[in-house]
Amino acid sequence: MKKNDNLLILLILLFSFISWILGSIFISLFWWDTILEKEKTKTIIKNDLQSIENNITKITKEISPSVVNIIIKKDLVLYKRDPFGFFQEKIGSVRQKVGGGTGFFISKDGKILTNKHVVSDETAEYTVITNNWKEYDAKVIWLDPLTDLAIIKIQSDENFVPLEFIKSEEEMTPWEFVIAIGNALAEFQNSVSLWIISGIGRSIKAENENLYWLIQTDAAINPWNSGWPLVNLNKKVVGINTAILDGAEWIGFAIELSQKKIDYMINSIEKYGKIKRPLIGINYILMTPELAKELGIQESYWAYILNQESSILPWSSAEKAWLQKEDIILEVNDTKIDSQNSLEWEIQNKIPWETLKLKIRKKDGKIKNIFVTLSEY
Numbered sequence: 001m002k003k004n005d006n007l008l009i010l011l012i013l014l015f016s017f018i019s020w021i022l023g024s025i026f027i028s029l030f031w032w033d034t035i036l037e038k039e040k041t042k043t044i045i046k047n048d049l050q051s052i053e054n055n056i057t058k059i060t061k062e063i064s065p066s067v068v069n070i071i072i073k074k075d076l077v078l079y080k081r082d083p084f085g086f087f088q089e090k091i092g093s094v095r096q097k098v099g100g101g102t103g104f105f106i107s108k109d110g111k112i113l114t115n116k117h118v119v120s121d122e123t124a125e126y127t128v129i130t131n132n133w134k135e136y137d138a139k140v141i142w143l144d145p146l147t148d149l150a151i152i153k154i155q156s157d158e159n160f161v162p163l164e165f166i167k168s169e170e171e172m173t174p175w176e177f178v179i180a181i182g183n184a185l186a187e188f189q190n191s192v193s194l195w196i197i198s199g200i201g202r203s204i205k206a207e208n209e210n211l212y213w214l215i216q217t218d219a220a221i222n223p224w225n226s227g228w229p230l231v232n233l234n235k236k237v238v239g240i241n242t243a244i245l246d247g248a249e250w251i252g253f254a255i256e257l258s259q260k261k262i263d264y265m266i267n268s269i270e271k272y273g274k275i276k277r278p279l280i281g282i283n284y285i286l287m288t289p290e291l292a293k294e295l296g297i298q299e300s301y302w303a304y305i306l307n308q309e310s311s312i313l314p315w316s317s318a319e320k321a322w323l324q325k326e327d328i329i330l331e332v333n334d335t336k337i338d339s340q341n342s343l344e345w346e347i348q349n350k351i352p353w354e355t356l357k358l359k360i361r362k363k364d365g366k367i368k369n370i371f372v373t374l375s376e377y
Contacts, residue, residue: 056194059179059235064190066163067229069129069183070118070138070152072099098124102182102227103152104237105162106262110136110154113262114227115242116143119150128154131190142269146277146348147255148211148242151269163229165237165259172238172256174199178217180241182228195230195252197238203340204243204253212345214253215239230254264351278352278374281316282323283308284343297361301338303329321372323360330367331359352376 073096103114112128119126119140126138136154143150166172180193199216215230215238228241239254268275284303285291291304305311307325312318329337332346333356350356355373362368 055233056179056192059231059233060181060190060192062235063163063179063181063229063231065131066105066161067131067181067183067190068103068105068112070101070103070112070114070227071097071127071129072101072118072121073125073127074098074121074123100183102229102241103128104227104229105160106151107162107266108159110156110158110160111141111162111266112138112152112154113240114150114152115240116148116150118226119143119152126152128152130160142265142275144275148209149240149255151265163231163237164235165257165262166232168258168260169200169256171236172197172200172215172232176232178230178232178238180217180228180230182241198251200256202253211243211253211255212342213256213349214242215256217252217254261351276352276376278347278350278354279317279377280347280372280374281313281318283311284329286339286342287328297328297365302361303337303343305329317372317375321358321370323358323370323372324363326363328361329358330361331357333357334359347374350374 099118101114101118103112103118105111106113119138120143126140128136128138130136136156138152138154140150140152174197176197178195178197180195182191195217197215198218200213202214202216203210203212204214205211217230226241229237230239230241232238237257239256241252241254243253244251265275282305284305287302287304295304305323305325305327311325312323329343331337332343335341335346337343337346347356352374353376355371358370358372360368360370
């Protein structure tokens with residue numbers, strides 16, 4: 001073998017060795033950076049989880065005193081029967097617990113918000129147990145005929161701590177965390193769950209009642225868990241538990257709430273003894289594909305103001321806004337009116353004296369935006 005060949009082989013071996021050294025160093029540095037990055041990620045996740053845990057603990061401690069148990073009691077009749085079971089005689093009655101739920105303070109003087117189905121039995125008596133285990137007799141002062149909401153009140157000289165609400169529904173977004181605190185199964189006081197808002201603006205039918213504009217959560221709601229407040233990580237109430245979906249797991253629903261709605265409800269009850277409703281003042285029908293074809297328009301749904309003398313109430317919000325017979329209401333505040341979002345609910349979900357933007361198709365086909373300030377009835 002020639003010297004030049006030996007030198008070439010030596011250079012190749014030297015280059016291979018140097019490449020191996022440099023490659024090893026590069027791989028080691030990359031491997032070490034990967035380990036450091038993974039550890040850094042683990043630390044960030046751990047710190048984030050620790051922060052969430054600390055926040056939940058803090059929120060729970062602050063909110064728990066405002067959440068109450070509601071115990072439902074009824075008189076159950078006692079009978080004496082003969083040994084053969086042919087005859088029975090009433091011998092008295094005994095008061096027993098037959099159910100329960102949850103509520104929370106919305107005023108300092110003892111007003112409590114809960115679900116209508118929790119306190120709708122006129123033959124029952126209701127007892128409220130506060131966080132410090134004090135018991136009070138409660139009186140039902142309002143049942144909402146349109147939603148699953150109710151207000152009860154206890155008499156006490158004590159100043160209670162009402163929960164705060166988000167200012168408006170726009171502050172709530174899907175996929176944010178919410179904490180639910182309540183009376184699980186009417187037995188376990190101050191139970192706490194961490195949920196995620198899966199969606200907003202949902203509609204369901206529960207016990208022959210249509211419920212609209214609901215919050216959907218990944219909640220496993222059990223019987224008697226009604227009335228739990230849903231609280232965001234800013235300690236503001238966004239809704240109240242109301243229903244579950246039959247045949248489904250981890251799907252629960254809550255009624256959207258805001259401070260504006262709660263303040264109006266309280267003020268209306270104190271002033272009128274009831275909650276007055278928003279009124280627009282029109283007589284309409286929901287458009288159908290058949291009616292749309294007959295009228296020669298493209299829209300197959302939406303609210304059509306009837307061509308009748310009584311379709312626009314005199315001195316109503318509709319008349320003041322220059323709504324007319326045969327107008328078609330396409331949208332309310334940029335929400336389309338259709339079979340899923342009825343005009344009735346878009347109105348009833350608001351409060352009196354709130355101003356709405358309506359998108360209207362006039363009889364001549366022109367599209368207009370008008371503003372209507374709701375009245376009350």
